[in-house]
Amino acid sequence: MNRWHCLPSEPGPAVASLGSPPAWQPLDRSARLLRLAFGLGWPLAMAATPSWLGRGGLGLGCGFRALTGMPCPLCGGTHACAALVQGDWAAAWAASPGALILLLWLVLLTGQAVVEGAQGRRRVARWPWWHPAVLAAVGGGLVLSWGLRLAGLA
Incomplete structure (x- = not known):
């Protein structure tokens, strides 16, 4: 019996065997550059979004709102980007709780892309933010925020 509860008492999954697959796989040059471009370009795009979509920029509005007259699930996302x-x-x-949750999840993806691109290898095991429960929470937060906005409660 091991008195250190955080350490395995017997060799188990914590000790890799010779035949186990590697934890990381190498990336080819194009995949590495794509990850770095996403990881470094996405924050710049987020910062530029208000000027692209605003009245001073391209003036592109929400296509969903133009077609239906209702706010889309991401309405308020431009203001949330500008505030962040x-x-x-x-x-x-206040601008959009659902969009804020989605943007925070995208920050995690950006970090993942930068780490994998800088190291030149990708993690074989899923990152924690790709867990189905996390994806359900992000999607559920977006849908809940949208429903509250449609009901006039947010």
């Missing part, structure tokens, strides 16, 4: 770029978490939450 300025560091105003309360304003981002």
Whole structure:
């Protein structure tokens, strides 16, 4: 019996055997560059989104709202991006709680892309934010926020 509960008492899954698959697989050059471009370009795109979609930029509005007259699940996301770029978490939450949850999940993906691109290898095991429960929470938060907005409660 091991008195250190955090350490395995017998060799088990914590000790890799010779025949086990590697934890990381190498990336080819194009996959590495794609991950780095996403990981480094996405924050820049997020910062530029308000100017692209606003009245001073391209003036592209929400296509869903133009077709249906109702707000889409991501309505308020542009304002949430602008607030996050300025560091105003309360304003981002007020603009669109669902979009804020989605943006925070995208920050995790950005970090994953930068790590994998910089190292030149991808993790074989799923990252924790790809767990089905996390994906359900992100999607559920987006749908709940949208439902509350449609009901006039948010």
